[in-house]
Amino acid sequence: MAIGANRTENADIDADEKILNVDFSGATEPPASLNRLAMRLANVPDEDFIDALTIALSEELDFDLVLIGRLNQYTNMIRTLSLYHEGQMNENIIYSLADTPCARAMESNVCVYPDNVCELFPRDQMLIDMQIRGYVGIALFSESGHPIGIIVGVSKHEIADVKIHTSIFEFFRERVARRLETAEKLERYHRAFSGSREGFWDWDIETGNMVLSESIGNMLGFSPAEAPEDLAEIENLLHKDDRANFKVFIQDHLKTDATHDMDFRLRAGDGTYRTIRLRVHKNVNASGRAVRLIGSLTLLAA
Structure with a gap:
């Protein structure tokens, strides 16, 4: 998640990364953490939803940082719309996808590194400075199917239950994507x-x-x-x-x-x-x- 140079392919990444499809089959009910998040966010107005979600994901899933960002497909950059880090909202930033796990998430739809993400992305200085170990990223798409943004959660600890974390991101993905599109249009049409x-x-x-x-x-x-x-x-x-x-x-x-x-x-x-x-x-x-x-x-x- 750091500003870097041109993207480079790392042959070692494929063996360690997790590209997951969300599947609740075989489960009798959704995870309790998802139920708590759904209840917590049920009555949040649309205009406050993105900030409320970043806070809720961080607190419920014990992420050190959660961000929601919009993709610039022409420059391969992400501009964050909401950034929650260690218990407080932070100013938004712009960062390059080059040499980051976010690039993998945008390419693969969902990307999870339960541990050792810094070793796999040694040029991502932000992850290194924060001593991040676990990473979850999920791409956001427009109604026409074009990539428009990303949801990211990172942790200084290993992510133990990958399936739950990923399925929760997947659960909220559609609403976040529609909110990104709607907010942009409303702001400009105004x-x-x-x-x-x-x-x-x-x-x-x-x-x-x-x-x-x-x-x-x-x-x-x-x-x-x-x-x-x-x-x-x-x-x-x-x-x-x-x-x-x-x-x-x-x-x-x-x-x-x-x-x-x-x-x-x-x-x-x-x-x-x-x-x-x-x-x-x-x-x-x-x-x-x-x-x-x-x-x-x-x-x-x-």
């Missing part, structure tokens, strides 16, 4: 408004996540299921003569502070092209680094 001839996007540059207003699909005559969902899909709809200029426009704007306009053509649902005016504005953090790119799109001609 800043935007819709109209038949106007649409908006909000691009989180650090995570790579983008939310487009539903009105963009409406402008182009797409059904909700057909509407573009990210920058790559917008680029696929561009007229071939506008694609190079569009990419240059975006890259140039990331280097400047001014608000700029560009007119380009997007393919509509009926196969024709519609002229769109894009105005983008960059948000920067305290150090001046671009963190968000807000775009408004206006239909000029159908």
Whole structure:
């Protein structure tokens, strides 16, 4: 879970790691710890659920650290949304998947190292500094099946009952994944408004996540299921003569502070092209680094 260099494959890992499928067959009832967690979290509002879960998992399963994070698939980084460490909430962090067990979890769906995880990942300095022995990680997926995040628990002690720990993570996985998606959309739609001839996007540059207003699909005559969902899909709809200029426009704007306009053509649902005016504005953090790119799109001609 540390920021590292490029990912390296370790042939020794496969023999020791546990890639588990959750299976309650043969059990007469769920684990008591799962029942306690379900009762504890039953009435937690959605907006508080992720923090409440990290605390509950740490306290119930005796993890020294629990985190829930969002994946940036473009940079192979995780940005934590909730981080509970040794009895208190911590500030969120961004870390690379390179040379970490989290990379294995994202690749394998579920990944467990009951003991000696630091020996298997000697470049993960965070695990080494914390003297971590046991690791549980489970990948989170969007409704369309794309990886979007991770739940991680680590312990300074050996994890004795791997199946219980993994099955509990699996039990809460779907709700956490849906909460990640919903929270992101609600936050961004709150800043935007819709109209038949106007649409908006909000691009989180650090995570790579983008939310487009539903009105963009409406402008182009797409059904909700057909509407573009990210920058790559917008680029696929561009007229071939506008694609190079569009990419240059975006890259140039990331280097400047001014608000700029560009007119380009997007393919509509009926196969024709519609002229769109894009105005983008960059948000920067305290150090001046671009963190968000807000775009408004206006239909000029159908």
